[in-house]
Amino acid sequence: MSRVFDVAVVGVSTLVGEALVTLLAERGFPVGTLYPLDTADQAGGRVEFKGSHLRVGDIARFDFSQAQLAFFCSDADVSAAWVPQATAAGCVVIDDSGLFRLEPDVPLVVTEVNPEALACWRERRIIANPNASTVLMLTALKPIHDAVGITRINVATYQAVSGVGREGLEELGRQTAALLNMQGLETPVFSRQIAFNILPHIGELEDNGYTHEEMKMVRETRKILGDEAIGVNPTTVRVPVFYGHAMALHIETRDRITAARARELLQNAAGVDLSEEAPSPVTEASGEDAVFVGRIRQDISHSNGLDMWLVGDNVRKGGALNCIQIAQVLVKGYM
Numbered sequence: 001m002s003r004v005f006d007v008a009v010v011g012v013s014t015l016v017g018e019a020l021v022t023l024l025a026e027r028g029f030p031v032g033t034l035y036p037l038d039t040a041d042q043a044g045g046r047v048e049f050k051g052s053h054l055r056v057g058d059i060a061r062f063d064f065s066q067a068q069l070a071f072f073c074s075d076a077d078v079s080a081a082w083v084p085q086a087t088a089a090g091c092v093v094i095d096d097s098g099l100f101r102l103e104p105d106v107p108l109v110v111t112e113v114n115p116e117a118l119a120c121w122r123e124r125r126i127i128a129n130p131n132a133s134t135v136l137m138l139t140a141l142k143p144i145h146d147a148v149g150i151t152r153i154n155v156a157t158y159q160a161v162s163g164v165g166r167e168g169l170e171e172l173g174r175q176t177a178a179l180l181n182m183q184g185l186e187t188p189v190f191s192r193q194i195a196f197n198i199l200p201h202i203g204e205l206e207d208n209g210y211t212h213e214e215m216k217m218v219r220e221t222r223k224i225l226g227d228e229a230i231g232v233n234p235t236t237v238r239v240p241v242f243y244g245h246a247m248a249l250h251i252e253t254r255d256r257i258t259a260a261r262a263r264e265l266l267q268n269a270a271g272v273d274l275s276e277e278a279p280s281p282v283t284e285a286s287g288e289d290a291v292f293v294g295r296i297r298q299d300i301s302h303s304n305g306l307d308m309w310l311v312g313d314n315v316r317k318g319g320a321l322n323c324i325q326i327a328q329v330l331v332k333g334y335m
Helices: 015-026 076-088 115-123 132-148 166-180 212-225 259-267 281-285 316-333
Strands: 005-010 031-038 046-049 052-055 069-072 092-095 126-128 150-159 231-238 245-253 272-274 291-298 305-312
Touching: 005 015, 005 076, 015 031, 015 046, 015 316, 031 046, 031 052, 069 076, 069 316, 076 092, 092 316, 115 126, 115 316, 132 150, 132 212, 132 245, 132 259, 132 272, 132 291, 132 305, 132 316, 150 212, 212 231, 259 272, 259 291, 259 305, 281 291, 281 305
Parallel strands: 005 031, 005 069, 069 092, 092 126, 150 231, 272 291
Antiparallel strands: 046 052, 150 245, 245 305, 291 305
């Protein structure tokens, strides 16, 4: 008889939370009882799961000893308040908030890249899901890194507004409608107009001139690959796309690799869909599980350089799916 797990989903009303509940059903995760949870202002609604409509509970009233596994899909404040209570009650937490990612005794996992990091899950009973851009980038780069060693990554990201949550989707929709009707704009979410525009920074600036979003990619990449020496040079850009991040990647490798060999490696790589064309976030990636890679070519400016383009659904693959894949590996091999 197969094992089942009672599962809590915290932040079930967020974009990642909604996608996670859908994917739990689609991927046949062995859920006994599902507990959809949210903060008091979001509690009371209904969530559909496997044909049933479940009431969303108030996290402040939930007894985490009822669940063996909890997915936290809310913000860092919610995780700070409730993850310690969940783990103290015996729950294993997979956290998407970013709060625990860089803590040394918390595994930071992309399942196609470093699933072995889950071996130490018992130390804190917390596993962190990386930033969506890091998940997408490293899923594509892992096979090349294993083959020839990547010494430096230059990356420009083009990130969808869903990266900031439902409020990002709503602001892009409102601004687009307003502009098409010759009306004025409001910008409560983004610092400037996002409709028909691009914003060349995401997050607050750090002391080195890079944004916090950019430094997430640097720090998380080094932790996940276990290489503090790898160079990561990101520029993160917000674009007026609802779902799907895109990246222009320029990598330098220890040993030379041809574009043809890189295509061979990616052709059979887990989680990657190799494209003959240049994939787009809307047409190819939105609503899909894979990271789509195209435009692989030799860097004409560097003998050991390789260039490529990738797209992936930031909410689905970068958030919800990687969380569920972590849980699948965890329950199969470590619990």
